Amino acid sequence: MPSDETPAPRPPRVLDAVDSTTSVRANRSWWDGESQEYHREHGDFLGSDAAGGDFVWCPERLREEDARLLGDVAGKTVLEIGCGSAPCSRWLAGQGAHVAALDLSHGMLEHGLEAMDRLDHRRIPLIQASAEDLPFADGSFDLVFSSFGAVPFVADSARVMAEAARVLKSGGRWVFSINHPMRWMFPDDPGPAGLTVAIPYFNRTPYSEADADGVITYVEHHRTIGDRVREIRAAGLVLDDIVEPEWPDDLDREWGQWSPLRGYYFPGTAIFCSRKP
């Protein structure tokens, strides 16, 4: 029914994009600085400080042990992108995979090295590099994956898809979890304030934070579901599934903006499952 009320003004779209170089510099130093606090807060949930690690795809606690999105990993060559302290890769190594794990942040990788030496008494190769330029030859891996790793943080995520496709062998899988794109519309608040739309879904302007001198210190980039599908297809990959894990009834633990309240109403994570023909 038509209303006499004047519609609320649309929020302005900020058009200053943040390029790759700035995103990489800001996020490297942000994750270096955040590593200790991140592991203090989330380490037990992620298995970062457990012998052999653990593989959790998202705050909804979907485990690879149950989901098997990578299939049978024994004897497979695997690359993790944006591994943090690499609990997922450490878990895969325990399943018989030959794993290499890559991250931008020295601080995050150092936590993984320390955990491997203290708890696993074996090391998997950890590589410090950016996801937009993978330092591997074409066709090196059977599986490439990322659990909330680099994809939301890079300016050119289409390039990450192309890089993942390049280093995959034919028939290999590229599986990655990210914030569900629809979460972009809501304030990062786990409570009722996080249920009200505040930002247009179609606004791809990155979220960024800056210090007192205006230097950008943190960046997150947004793409719609359709953007992601097109990036995957443009890389020559086939999209098999988009998994939207539901919030489990027995999980009452919040993770930043992820909470039982919001998880009840809408998805917080999207896991894109693709393969190289």
Ligand SMILES: C[S@@+](CC[C@H](N)C(=O)[O-])C[C@H]1O[C@@H](n2cnc3c(N)ncnc32)[C@H](O)[C@@H]1O
């Ligand atoms: C939310 S953490 C996830 C890490 C790990 N999967 C976990 O669950 O602990 C995101 C990670 O992505 C990494 N990252 C951010 N931008 C990146 C880039 N351009 N290339 C590679 N890694 C990046 C960060 O350093 C950080 O370790």
